[in-house]
Amino acid sequence: MAVTAWRNGRYTKLAALVLTCSLHGASEDLLVVQGLTGRPGGRLVFALRTEPKTLNPAIAGDNASREVLHRMMADLIHINRESQQTEPALAKSWTVSADGLRYVVELRQGLRFSDGHAFDAGDVVFTFQVMMDEKVNSPQRDLLILEGKPIVVRQIGAYHVAFELPQPYAAAERLFDGFSILPRHRLEQAWRAGKLAEAWSLRTPPAEIAGLGPFRFKEYVAGQRIVLERNPYYWKADKAGNRLPYLSEVDFPFAGTEDMQVMRFQSGESDVINRVSAQNYSVLEKDQERRGYSLQNLGPGLEYNILVFNLNGLSQPFLQRRGFRQAVSLAIDREAIVRLVYRGFATPLSGPVPPGNKAWIDAKLPRLVRSLSRARELLTAGGFTWSPEGALTDPQGRRVEFSIVTSSGNPERVQMATLIQDDLKQLGMDVHVVPLELRSLLDRVLRTHDFEACLLSLASGDADPNADMNVWLSSGGNHLWNPQQKSPATAWEAEIDGLMRRQIVTRKYAERKPLFDRVQELLMENLPLIPLVSPHILTGAKKGLENFRPAVLEHYTLWNIEELCWRGPAAGGRK
Secondary structure, X not given: OOOEEEEOOEEEEOOOOEEEEEOOOOOOEEEEEOOOOOOOOOEEEOOEOOOOOOOOOOOOOOHHHHHHHHHHOOOOEEEOOOOOOEEEOOEEEEEEOOOOOEEEEEEOOOOEOOOOOEOOHHHHHHHHHHHHOOOOOOOOHHHHEEOXXXXXXXXXEOOEEEEEOOOOOOOHHHHHOOOOOOOHHHXXXXXXXXXXXXXXXXXXXXXXXXXXXXXXXXEEEOOOEEEEEEOOOOOEEEOOOOEOOOOOEEEEEEOOOHHHHHHHHHHOOOOEEOXXXXXXXXXXXXXXXXXXXXXEEEXXXXXXXXXXXXXXXXXXXXXXXXXXXXXXXXXXXHHHHHHHHOOOOEEEOOOOOOOOOOOOOOOOOOOOOOOHHHHHHHHHHOOOEEOOOOOEEOOOOOEOEEEEXXXXXXXXXXXXXXXXXXXXXOOOOEEEEEEEOHHHHHHHHHHHOOOOEEEEEEEOOOOOHHHHHHHHOOOOOOOOOOOOOOOOOOHHHHHHHHHHHHHHOOOOHHHHHHHHHHHHHHHHHHOOEEEOEEEEEEEXXXXXXXXXXXXXXXXXXXXXXXXXXXXOHHHOOEO
16 A cells, blocks of 8 residues: 655655554554654653643644643644654555545554553544534534535444545545544443533543543643653654653643743743743743753744635625725735734735745735835725825715724734724724624624624644635635625635635645635735734743754644653753
């Protein structure tokens, strides 16, 4: 069977990155990571901003739960966060039919869950039954429904599983990343009883929870911490035959806020940090030599800030005018946002794909440069006028006045909205900034559509454009400017729908890329959302932590936790 991976814009046979062999008995098919060395032992501390809500992968939706669970669970095919390419994981290899509709996955043999129970194809089929069960309501279910039809999963042997797709799906193997394979022997009874959502709470005894990840659940102290211990059955090893992970324990104390998270890292109470704000990163920078940690600015990732307009016909008529939206974009000083809000730790955007996504960004899009004079020309051409006092009026003679809602819990976005308010004031617009609690904000944008403009951020879960189908399709629930349309409201949205549906069934990157480039060009011509800036991925780790390779894809810092190790006790390693 051929092992495939995404490389240099196409799928190729995978070689040299990882190899498989049998260690500690011919029946155990371990994955050997080539070129890896490390020192076993020690403990890693990673302070979580909030307390996890669950240890159940089928229902976990919050960042804290996922941060812990991804250390305890494993998937079939993994996206390497450093290379952004797919690679074997629990799946030893896979083949794809000529029509792209059938994937056959060969599993590693002889593997065990963290409780010692054998793993086989039955666990894989069970996992996808659970994830596709409407009653479970898994956040990942939508990824397994293509054009309204579910992926069919069949066991065709003790270690072989077939996945039958209702239509060809470009880069379908990337779908498997992030689907934690569940232990049928632990969860099937709860699922059949309709009680799966109640399983694996934080208070579940550790012996009742099992996974295939590098660590297993050891202890939960309410309001204080979760502790994981090394999984002795983990299925990876280094070239010397040492079974991974190197670390003995991972401690997740609950910090409560980002500021407390930063204080713990700065004082040496925690060893790794990510998702650092620009302000806190600047504070940490001054102290890194004395405090014994090092910081890394990875540059822009896959997160980007946008100003989105309500275009469903229920808001101000002037918002529907393309020339007006183009004028707003021209008036915004993105360089000032980078300088004043992000202290230089962000990159201005010229399109709807952030620059961290090097494989898919449309390099032909012109750089956006602020120009109030050009903005005035567009407004004049569209029938807008100015009063003697300088107030902008629309073609019907009404004062141009609207509000921008944003998250009150995100001071950077509130500051951005205030800067945009000042920028647009120079065009005579009367803009009001309305900070809202996040839940209320999302309710207005996605459910009641009671807003005029909204400043928020999007973050792609993967570099591949398929990860954002729900945003770009007019029928998508996250089509922010006018979600869940029964039919496209505009000709350009209809064209985007067609392009996105064509690229999803086109398997060659060289043929997909022009289709997605055209999507980006249509979005920039019509500007239902205005790209602003992409914040940099800012991380840090205590000196002496080896094999630490933060990446711009989530999970930024702990994605290769099985490889992390301490250089030695003198370097700050914890016992």
